[in-house]
Amino acid sequence: MIGSNAFPTIAEASRAIEAGTLSPVALTEFILDRIAALDGRLNAYLTVTADAARAEARDAEAEIRAGRRRGPLHGVPIAFKDIFETAGVPTTCQSRALAGHVPARDATSVAKVRAAGAVGLGKLTTHEFAFGGPSFDILGQPARNPWNTAHFTGGSSSGTGAAVTAGLALGGFGSDTGGSIRLPAAYFGLVGLKPTYGRISRAGVFPLAFSLDHAGPMAWTAEDCAIMLEAMAGHDPADPASADVPAPPYAAMLDRDLTGLRIGVIRHFWEEAEAEPETVAALEAALKVFEGLGAKLVEVRLSPLSDWCATCSLILLSEAFAVHEEWLRGSPEIYGEFMRMRLFLAGAITAADYVQALRRRRELCAEFAAAFADVDVMFTATAAGPAPRIEEMGAFYTFARPLLTMPFNVTGSPALATRAGFSSEGLPLSLSLIGKPFDEATVLAAAHAYEKATEWAARRPSLEAVDAAA
Numbered sequence: 282m283i284g285s286n287a288f289p290t291i292a293e294a295s296r297a298i299e300a301g302t303l304s305p306v307a308l309t310e311f312i313l314d315r316i317a318a319l320d321g322r323l324n325a326y327l328t329v330t331a332d333a334a335r336a337e338a339r340d341a342e343a344e345i346r347a348g349r350r351r352g353p354l355h356g357v358p359i360a361f362k363d364i365f366e367t368a369g370v371p372t373t374c375q376s377r378a379l380a381g382h383v384p385a386r387d388a389t390s391v392a393k394v395r396a397a398g399a400v401g402l403g404k405l406t407t408h409e410f411a412f413g414g415p416s417f418d419i420l421g422q423p424a425r426n427p428w429n430t431a432h433f434t435g436g437s438s439s440g441t442g443a444a445v446t447a448g449l450a451l452g453g454f455g456s457d458t459g460g461s462i463r464l465p466a467a468y469f470g471l472v473g474l475k476p477t478y479g480r481i482s483r484a485g486v487f488p489l490a491f492s493l494d495h496a497g498p499m500a501w502t503a504e505d506c507a508i509m510l511e512a513m514a515g516h517d518p519a520d521p522a523s524a525d526v527p528a529p530p531y532a533a534m535l536d537r538d539l540t541g542l543r544i545g546v547i548r549h550f551w552e553e554a555e556a557e558p559e560t561v562a563a564l565e566a567a568l569k570v571f572e573g574l575g576a577k578l579v580e581v582r583l584s585p586l587s588d589w590c591a592t593c594s595l596i597l598l599s600e601a602f603a604v605h606e607e608w609l610r611g612s613p614e615i616y617g618e619f620m621r622m623r624l625f626l627a628g629a630i631t632a633a634d635y636v637q638a639l640r641r642r643r644e645l646c647a648e649f650a651a652a653f654a655d656v657d658v659m660f661t662a663t664a665a666g667p668a669p670r671i672e673e674m675g676a677f678y679t680f681a682r683p684l685l686t687m688p689f690n691v692t693g694s695p696a697l698a699t700r701a702g703f704s705s706e707g708l709p710l711s712l713s714l715i716g717k718p719f720d721e722a723t724v725l726a727a728a729h730a731y732e733k734a735t736e737w738a739a740r741r742p743s744l745e746a747v748d749a750a751a
Contacts, residue, residue: 288448291505295353305356309338325443329403355398360450363404366485378615388485397512405440413620432668435464442469452500460686463698468668470709478693479524482517490600503728507531537726540575545656553586557666563702563710589688595638602627622676659715663698667708700737
């Protein structure tokens with residue numbers, strides 16, 4: 282099951298561990314060897330907790346052999362974006378402002394997956410405070426894309442995407458305020474799930490924008506994300522926005538017949554984003570796959586994409602400034618250039634601007650809920666094209682073209698990105714599926730069915746060039 286450039290999904294590893302044909306210790310050592318060989322080129326990790334991972338893997342193996350298996354994550358190696366607090370392990374948000382910060386306790390979501398028996402591999406690179414990047418003047422270097430290291434990683438959950446894509450972790454934690462789970466998933470050819478706002482606790486996760494922040498899983502398949510979501514989800518009084526809504530057994534609900542499923546197609550979003558021809562072709566081909574699976578397509582038209590993005594951007598910038606204002610006024614030099622420039626822009630937004638954005642958000646959310654009355658899930662593009670080159674990403678790249686991910690931070694809807702094919706240059710393309718509040722199960726089931734009906738999940742990046750450079 283594991284070899285020089287082949288490695289299991291979470292689900293495959295879990296089944297093999299349960300059957301006794303795969304050792305958590307051997308799997309963890311295999312992943313640690315890959316990190317040692319490849320991460321010098323990919324920069325997925327800020328901190329590798331190798332000794333702790335080995336100890337956790339030994340404990341997991343002993344418990345499983347003794348008949349005390351905790352569930353499907355027991356003995357599976359995963360890693361955490363460096364904005365999630367980890368007890369006794371540095372959590373820096375990849376910023377000089379938090380250099381040397383070592384939390385006393387785990388974030389709630391981290392504690393939950395540890396309780397499920399997952400093996401923690403370490404802390405993954407991000408953009409500075411999940412906002413300022415890709416930056417070369419902060420703690421550590423930006424993560425690189427294993428499909429082509431000259432190309433961008435898509436957002437702040439960049440180390441998570443690089444680690445899962447290259448087999449340096451079987452799954453990882455991401456956060457998403459304007460697309461930072463789904464855009465890396467798009468550019469890395471992964472599955473990334475932004476659950477419903479409030480589904481996963483953000484206690485112990487450094488905030489970017491309180492009313493837009495989501496935590497969620499990133500992994501190779503929809504099934505893997507379902508397994509991780511089961512462990513991460515749940516009400517937490519420590520997070521004021523945490524929803525007291527029971528989480529269902531997502532993995533057990535994946536194998537669903539899509540016959541009669543009504544899919545709302547938000548085609549005008551990718552048209553307004555000027556999606557590239559290869560992306561459009563991939564999306565149309567994906568819709569045909571869904572039709573072949575028995576789904577019914579319904580055209581949906583919403584307010585212009587620019588309205589959604591302007592609303593999200595104004596709220597995000599205003600709330601980010603509120604988080605960072607004290608440090609920015611007193612010690613602006615502690616930030617990297619991109620973070621500092623974005624925060625200075627945020628400081629120019631008035632209270633009136635913010636209130637108007639909140640008002641418009643209410644209108645957009647009502648519009649979206651009404652559009653959902655006649656469909657079960659929505660479909661659109663995740664990104665307008667494949668990953669651009671990393672040097673093209675300036676301080677204000679998010680304003681150059683509207684982000685197709687932002688509308689679903691405005692609504693707080695569950696939204697999943699999954700691969701839809703590849704460009705002529707071999708870079709991943711991506712589609713998004715969006716669900717009704719707290720209906721991650723339908724989104725995951727639709728993604729799972731599409732995945733099984735296509736060949737995209739079988740395609741991994743060739744790491745020969747990375748191997749040679751490592």
